[in-house]
Amino acid sequence: MRVLISGMATEVGTRLAMQLEASDAVESVVGFDAVPPRRYLRSAEFHRVDPHDRRRLLRILRDYEPTVVVHLGVYEPEASADTATAIARNEHSAVTVLGAMCEVGSVERFIIRSGLEVYGRSRSAPARPDEDAPVRPTTAFGRSLAAVEKVAVDAGRVADAPVSILRFAPWMGPHIPVPLGRYLRMPVVPVDAFGDLPFTVVDPEDAVSVVNRAMAAGFDGALNIVSPGAVTPSQAVRLGGRIPVPVAGPAWRPVEIAARIAGSPLPEHVRELLIRGRVADGSRSASVLDFVAAHTTIEVVRSLYEWEELAWAQPLEEAFT
Amino acid sequence: MNILDIAARRLTGLFEVDEWGLDDDLVDMLGPLTSLRWAIAARGEENVPAEGPALVILNRRFGLTEPFVAAEALRRTTGRHLRVVGVPDLPGVGSALRSVGGVPGGVVDLEGLLRSGEVAAVLLDRRMRHSTFAGTLDPSWMRPVLELGVPVVPAIAAGYEFARRWRVVFGRVLPSPSRKGPLAEVEWADRCRRAVQELLDEAFPPRWPFS
Numbered sequence: 001m002r003v004l005i006s007g008m009a010t011e012v013g014t015r016l017a018m019q020l021e022a023s024d025a026v027e028s029v030v031g032f033d034a035v036p037p038r039r040y041l042r043s044a045e046f047h048r049v050d051p052h053d054r055r056r057l058l059r060i061l062r063d064y065e066p067t068v069v070v071h072l073g074v075y076e077p078e079a080s081a082d083t084a085t086a087i088a089r090n091e092h093s094a095v096t097v098l099g100a101m102c103e104v105g106s107v108e109r110f111i112i113r114s115g116l117e118v119y120g121r122s123r124s125a126p127a128r129p130d131e132d133a134p135v136r137p138t139t140a141f142g143r144s145l146a147a148v149e150k151v152a153v154d155a156g157r158v159a160d161a162p163v164s165i166l167r168f169a170p171w172m173g174p175h176i177p178v179p180l181g182r183y184l185r186m187p188v189v190p191v192d193a194f195g196d197l198p199f200t201v202v203d204p205e206d207a208v209s210v211v212n213r214a215m216a217a218g219f220d221g222a223l224n225i226v227s228p229g230a231v232t233p234s235q236a237v238r239l240g241g242r243i244p245v246p247v248a249g250p251a252w253r254p255v256e257i258a259a260r261i262a263g264s265p266l267p268e269h270v271r272e273l274l275i276r277g278r279v280a281d282g283s284r285s286a287s288v289l290d291f292v293a294a295h296t297t298i299e300v301v302r303s304l305y306e307w308e309e310l311a312w313a314q315p316l317e318e319a320f321t
Numbered sequence: 322m323n324i325l326d327i328a329a330r331r332l333t334g335l336f337e338v339d340e341w342g343l344d345d346d347l348v349d350m351l352g353p354l355t356s357l358r359w360a361i362a363a364r365g366e367e368n369v370p371a372e373g374p375a376l377v378i379l380n381r382r383f384g385l386t387e388p389f390v391a392a393e394a395l396r397r398t399t400g401r402h403l404r405v406v407g408v409p410d411l412p413g414v415g416s417a418l419r420s421v422g423g424v425p426g427g428v429v430d431l432e433g434l435l436r437s438g439e440v441a442a443v444l445l446d447r448r449m450r451h452s453t454f455a456g457t458l459d460p461s462w463m464r465p466v467l468e469l470g471v472p473v474v475p476a477i478a479a480g481y482e483f484a485r486r487w488r489v490v491f492g493r494v495l496p497s498p499s500r501k502g503p504l505a506e507v508e509w510a511d512r513c514r515r516a517v518q519e520l521l522d523e524a525f526p527p528r529w530p531f532s
Contacts, residue, residue, distance in 0.1 A: 123410050125426070126426045126429035126430050127341055127419075127424060127425050127426045127430050128341060128426075128429075128430055128433045129429060130429065130432075130433065132429075133429055194413035194416065195412055195413070195415065196416055197342055197419065198338050198340060198341070198342050200340070229337070229340075230339065230340045231334070232342075235336065236334065237334070238331070238332065238333060239333070239334035239335070240334075277342070279340040281433050281436075283436065298335075
């Protein structure tokens, strides 16, 4: 298969490319993103493309004619861009990439990154939604994910190809720039005074494993991807030896300001997670993809606080001869 | 129950919370306090399956005490948690109720609980004026029960809101119907309600010849 990875510079995108490079089932890997990947890729071809440059993107796609499209170009607000920029990029990227794929006509399956944020956390929402629960997002990020899903479903219909929508729990891990991870690593962490509701997360390695399985399975529909177990926000803070501080109501506004000054901005969907929790039923992914996460939620949260020291690698001599 | 172990787990964050928020340590700590508040006499707990999913249909008058005493009765006698579905999802109250086993939401969450092998409980509608009459049951609760073939156990909690003595009776498991569909759900909901009414009639026999 010829695999196209949109959002190759994301943590999961880069790791996926590295795994696919070593796979015999994969003929070639091409990817693109607005910024370069942070890791070295041996044979995967990377193109630095502005999401607005539709002509260049179309040229790359027509030349390559991928059979599998993995759309990981979904940007979380305050991860690497502010909320407005991330939302705009998500929607524009989905329309540009997935729309272009319909014109190319070679695609046999789509794999789309989405999130549990699409279910929303209103008072009437299920506490632990499964894939049949209604999509009623209550945050800007959730609404942009729902829009991406809709574009993907339409693209799949036009291309007559199955669309696997993977609704991930928040990604978390050491050295991964996500707002929830940054927030929980602060020395003093404000949590909700009146609700300590559980949430779940996913390790990037498990996320890569799921994408691989989804590429092989060609499932048409949505799947919740979560790690077993759950933690509450105050529990997560205690796992890291940090100090939880209860906060309620209007006090969240100064918390947001202080967190932004401290370098850990608190976007709307993360605040919703801290107040209302975020879990989902992941049993369908186990039956459809035979997927069981290798890391529990507690293990993933603990890994956030157990960063290994960065090691400086010596350059290969032959690269400079 | 070792208080020091529980406290150590609280400080380090190494305690278990399930996906709906149930905190085992907290429930263990509250056990002695519930004994101080309520003297619960339980009967028929052997009718609740020792493992696997089950749905308990419970009566209620005001609905403030019945879920707590029924859950405590089941926990003390079988060690299983009773997950009462439909608790209020309000700031503070909702989180506290979830930590002792309550679950907000509706049919989707009930189905999730049953698929996970939990013992879930659904309350009949309130009958504040006539405590010896069983309220109605929304047939939509029966959909996951019929689809998954889960055993249903009628139960009653008999007592007065501010009193200490409560009786909890778990009735016999109702035989699962073979049919599915909206009509089967309505019929099955009515059957479950009648089973709870039979338990209430046994617990509160009529005092007058024509009542």
